Amino acid sequence: MSVFSSPYTMTIDGKSVVADRQFEAFNPATKAVLASVPDASKDQLDAAVAAARKAFENWRNAPLSQRQAAVASIGQAIAQSAEELMALLTAEQGKPRAGAEWEILGSAYWCEQMAKQSLPEEVVEDSANRRVVTRFSPLGVVGAITPWNFPVLLAIWKVAPALIAGNTMVLKPSPFTPLCTLRLGQLCQEFLPPGVLNVVSGGDDLGRWMTAHPGIDKIAFTGHTDTGKHVMRSAADNLKRLTLELGGNDPAIVLPDVDAKRVAPELFWGAFQNNAQFCNSIKRLYIHEDVYDAVRDELVSFAKTMKTGNGADADTALGPIQNQPQFNKVLEFIENSRLNGHTFALGGDVDTNAAGWFVPVTLIDNPPEDSLIVQEEPFGPILPLLKWRVEADVIRRANDTRYGLGASVWGKDLDAVQRIGAQLDAGTVWLNEIHQYSPNQAFGGHKQSGIGCENSLHGMMEYTNWHTITLNKVWNE
Numbered sequence: 001m002s003v004f005s006s007p008y009t010m011t012i013d014g015k016s017v018v019a020d021r022q023f024e025a026f027n028p029a030t031k032a033v034l035a036s037v038p039d040a041s042k043d044q045l046d047a048a049v050a051a052a053r054k055a056f057e058n059w060r061n062a063p064l065s066q067r068q069a070a071v072a073s074i075g076q077a078i079a080q081s082a083e084e085l086m087a088l089l090t091a092e093q094g095k096p097r098a099g100a101e102w103e104i105l106g107s108a109y110w111c112e113q114m115a116k117q118s119l120p121e122e123v124v125e126d127s128a129n130r131r132v133v134t135r136f137s138p139l140g141v142v143g144a145i146t147p148w149n150f151p152v153l154l155a156i157w158k159v160a161p162a163l164i165a166g167n168t169m170v171l172k173p174s175p176f177t178p179l180c181t182l183r184l185g186q187l188c189q190e191f192l193p194p195g196v197l198n199v200v201s202g203g204d205d206l207g208r209w210m211t212a213h214p215g216i217d218k219i220a221f222t223g224h225t226d227t228g229k230h231v232m233r234s235a236a237d238n239l240k241r242l243t244l245e246l247g248g249n250d251p252a253i254v255l256p257d258v259d260a261k262r263v264a265p266e267l268f269w270g271a272f273q274n275n276a277q278f279c280n281s282i283k284r285l286y287i288h289e290d291v292y293d294a295v296r297d298e299l300v301s302f303a304k305t306m307k308t309g310n311g312a313d314a315d316t317a318l319g320p321i322q323n324q325p326q327f328n329k330v331l332e333f334i335e336n337s338r339l340n341g342h343t344f345a346l347g348g349d350v351d352t353n354a355a356g357w358f359v360p361v362t363l364i365d366n367p368p369e370d371s372l373i374v375q376e377e378p379f380g381p382i383l384p385l386l387k388w389r390v391e392a393d394v395i396r397r398a399n400d401t402r403y404g405l406g407a408s409v410w411g412k413d414l415d416a417v418q419r420i421g422a423q424l425d426a427g428t429v430w431l432n433e434i435h436q437y438s439p440n441q442a443f444g445g446h447k448q449s450g451i452g453c454e455n456s457l458h459g460m461m462e463y464t465n466w467h468t469i470t471l472n473k474v475w476n477e
């Protein structure tokens, strides 16, 4: 029987496991219940950690080529089940087909590419007297905790490097989007030894149990900055290693020499990809005053051609907000702008009786810099457009945030674009492009957007300890 026709189960020690308690997963475009999902008990988490610990002993010593092949097989399994996974992702997350393709086929590609990566030992000295090498040895059991906006891709960004480096894992998806991750766990059991990848589902408490668990050596976490701080505090007891990928309030700076019609679609997708439920969405759009009106008007015209609706419909460009609490949060941002008398260039009217949690694309026309919509990430399709005149001033405003995840600069004058980009304090700065990622490119946040990075050998190193071994070759002479 295909896993796609079986019930949703957790995977612990290579076996499909149900739980005494269940919770429900919803389709955000219809608010209908999609499935019942196991709600893991603390004993089940203990069993998953114990299985990962037991599997670690063999997995860490398995040849690198075997671990790389296993990750390549995960990619092939995703590619072979791509149609089912894409349909399931649209149903549970809300994203339309194009976004589901990007995420699912992207996850397969990531596995294929990361399966080529390795961390060779570094020979620091090899002289007549001494040999010194630094190896990268695995940490042990990794606890991976993921959010609901890109549940599959952000899991793969953790699973692939952790397993190649020789670790085993307990993976917990967001309670809002558990289904694809549970399927992934089931699919992987065909070619992974039992216990190497365990998938457990549950609420935020399960995340808290993981971060406090003495049997887990590292937490790889993607989510809110405030949750990341809880994770860090909780992980302190056994000094867990941490990679934290957190929130962002990414600025985009548009120079006076742009062609408004040409740049508007790119800025639109930079801001509204994944219905703006994206850590790296443009969340503050600084447009030079010479082109402000033209860019704003082109954005409004372009946005009007984009349909918000059920991601399963072929003509839908933007899906729903993924869950009710997030929907309420986005409404608060809109209400706050209304109460403060901001001008709406587009949108703002939300039908709270609609079939799903839909919010129309909303553009706020030059609100004050200290307004909520400029200061905090809404994680929904509401974008402030802001005017600037002096270069030093816009750089200061762009950097004046607790976040530092991404940023972009747009303009024909490449000297100016590069000069401004070099001064933006963010983990990734895109110049005349956006949302370009690669398995070979370090991705992470500055300031309160995170600690450490994912992807590239820098990211893989975060799943290892330095292990420096020195040999005195002449000791016995």
Ligand code: NAD
Residues within 6 Å of the ligand: 145, 146, 147, 148, 149, 150, 154, 172, 173, 174, 175, 203, 204, 206, 207, 208, 211, 222, 223, 224, 225, 227, 228, 230, 231, 244, 245, 246, 247, 248, 278, 279, 280, 377, 379, 405, 445, 449, 450
């Ligand atoms: P969230 O922090 O609410 O939840 C993320 C995960 O943490 C979920 O699995 C949740 O169950 C778990 N969790 C919640 N409380 C916990 C606790 N106290 N201890 C341990 N685990 C806990 O985030 P979300 O709403 O799912 O995701 C949206 C946020 O994620 C946004 O802020 C967004 O910017 C950020 N994000 C960042 C990146 C990045 O790479 N930097 C990528 C995607 C999303």
